[in-house]
Amino acid sequence: MADQEQRRKIVVVGGGITGLTTAYYLQKQIREQCLPIDVLLIEASLRLGGKIQTYRKNNVIMERGPESFFDREGHIHQLAKELKIDSQLTANKLGPTYVAVGSQLYPIPERLMAGDAPHVSSFITSGLFSISGKIRASGDFVISRTKEKIDQPVGPFFRRRFGAEIVENLVEPLLASVYAGDVEQLSLQSTFPQLYHLEQQHRSLLLGMRKEQSSIFYGSPSKNEDEGIFETFTNGLETLVEAMEHALLPQTVMKGIKVERIETTTTKTAVVLSHTAPVMADQVVVATPFYVTEQLLAAYHIKPLQQMTAATMATVNMIFHKDQALDWNALAFFVSRNSDFAITSCTWSNLKWPLTANKEQVLLRIYIGRVGDETIVELSDKEIEETVLQDLKKTTDITGRPQQTVITRWKKGMPQYTVGHQQRVAEIKQILQKECPSIHVAGSSFEGISIPECIAQGKQVAQQLLMKE
Template sequence: MQLRWTASTWFWTLFVLRPARPSADRPAGVSPPAAQHAPTVAVVGGGLAGLTVVHRLLSPGARLAAQGVDADGDAAPLNARVVLLERDDRLGGKILTESFDGFVVEAAADSFLARKPWARALAEELGLGDELVGSEPGWPRAFVRRAGALVPFPDGLTGLVPTKMGPLWTSGILSPLGCARVAMERWIPRRTSDRDETVASFVRRRFGSELYERLMQPLLGGLYGSSPEQLSIAATFPVLVQAERESGSVTRGLRVQARPESTGGPRPGAPFLSLRGGMGRLTEALEASIESAERLQILRGTTVESVRRTPEGWTIDIEGRSPLFVSAVVITTPAPLAARLLVEHEDLVAALRRIPFTSTSVVTAAYDSANFPRPLEGHGYLNPLSERRKVAGITWSSRKFAGRAPAGRVLLRGFIREPHLPPAGPEGDARLLETLAEELRDAVGLEAAPQWWRVFRWQNSMPGYTLGHLERVRMIEDRVEALPGLFLAGCSYGGVGIPDTVRSGEQAATRLMDHIATRRT
């Protein structure tokens, strides 16, 4: 654990993190929050959500860009001490960029959706506006494998479903019958039930099985890491549900939603944004924005074991050290880990455990461009389940964003998911590389060995918003509301990607500030 001995460290050591003293009327290890005049709040987890929470709590005059939060006004900074507890020795969680020898290597996330405003707004607020870069233009952007061949994704995919028939006909991905079934979508009666439905069932019902199997399954499996047979349509694509409900047809509804008057104007520019130095710049800038704050203590390499409610507030039990007593706590770990911390609250734990997480390995490798028998096209491709490949998809990183590899080199990433993940360790890594090599040989005829390669394993890293997710989240919110001073944030609840994670951190910070302000009045 790294602990920097700044002027305020003595305060923290002596008063807030002091060893537990048994007393007659309290169990050992529990004592009231220290320094009642300035409450202490804890943030568990230093990934993007945790860093956003802390940044928002500490930034004087913070501009709250989150939806439903006063985005124009300046908020007063929180008058409290903040402790950020992170299990790893580094902050950033699932955002990690490594730069060396002219390569910019993303270990996990490489970009974010431009149409969701929260990540972009945060980057601009942190002074990274000039570093924002769009994904490289040009068409086709992505390919899908069909009987072994790479076929371009058709133009006109809006909200992930086809709204233009011409490009779909000419792409050759669907049979004439499959295309005809898609064209019939506007005459399929509107669903009357309000009950949740899986993404697979929704797409099959509206557009037919062929579109689902050949286009939607690889796309969604690639994006979410979970099977669309389990994912909730209401939680993952609310716009599609809304389009059907309001217009009677998804295609018609999406056209209405896409009109400039519905969206507040046209959305020019690239669909995905990143930062010139990689997504790690965002978490680095967040870290830089908070680390010198006098009222903040960052405890890296610190594993929280449990979070318990006491009459005075909350007790944070920490592995290998004395507990921390706080007025409020934000837990930003993935939901199943939050469940482990909150064991005393059975209903809440049960609901948190029902949010499943899947594992992914990212194998990244660099080659000489001359090693490829043909020039590469687009940003990458996806493998439908029907192709029976072990690799879910490949991103040509050096084609997706400029400046990711030196001239004449190709940087790429392969995504390998359960059940194709060997055990961790050098032998497992070598098997992952072999899986990648087989895939590249088969898809683009690459025979050469990489100049270098790396494996990043992300254990239980992607939440699956499965059937009933929204109901589950509502139940979690109700339970949390009954526990004053407890807040949850992160990618487990209201959106799996970077923009929604930022928004969840901002919303949790706002709720926490309201809670502290109410306690004091």
């Protein structure tokens, strides 16, 4: 009885990739160290993995949420090796990539999407920029370092170095496909801190990237000439979720249970559930979207949580027969705001990831919705399909209607790291440390939206909690 009373309990609220990773590493380290600690993962929906949702049917693999990851620090590779699924990792194939400006498609400078530092010659010969735009972009070689020591928006930073045309025709379209955000509001410190450091160290971003062999957006280039720097699993991203869930003790996962609120008492933290008794915990990790976290912790009136925002967007997966798209050999195109398109990007998934469809099929993955253009997501499925088809037929030889369309809406699905984001996150953690030190927050709303960044957060918070115990 005495041993039972000495056991501690850690509750993880939210079974997305961050919460799932937290629970996985907690259980792993508790087991390895024989610690008297119990872990409970609580998820409101009937499945784990959050936005990672792989649709598998008739040998077709569609991703409803994120489709891949760039594992800069190796977090997923390490985790996949632990889970014995590393042999299923596969890199994307390369191919021509375009940006839609007006009603025309222009090729993106060669090898940029492979993670290479941009070659000056590729900018000079690119039809994506006017002569005056190219001359202005060359100003990066002589423009001085920014004197700003505080956070600044991404748009003005790039505009100062390369001019407005580079921002409108390249930077904004690429970032819209990643953050669904507004470059006039996105935080440089929270999205591309490496670029600020490159500028401070080398003055010129282009020279700095050449010296350090990194690209504007992605870091080190791929070592394989025909493969890119993005990866997934051969049977879809949900392979990772399934392997982690399988590694958890089944009695330590509660699905379909909604947490109403979280409150601290004199000795414990109460996780109040719907339709069942509260769970008393010694430590609680809240790994939910910021707007859910704010509701769960409403008793503490955490203002920085109320100041956060998110964009609404959707993924549209379409299957066509190969005869409906005869002469298309591009991998993807992104869409400038200065265009006649409603979509924000389109990828030929069957070319980028050959295992996602058979040779008789063309699988397209389209993004719609971004900050300032979110109403399209509210249209009916039929209206969205028709809008997407109209856009595709402006620039491709797609004919007829798709054999299947799968639309997935993500309301408030993309956290916006606007200027001051890191300061807000620091304030949230300070408030929690002062008011309720047994409660911790993590997830894509806070310190990285990518899958590797979420996994890194989950692993880090697990280590920190066990140090406290």
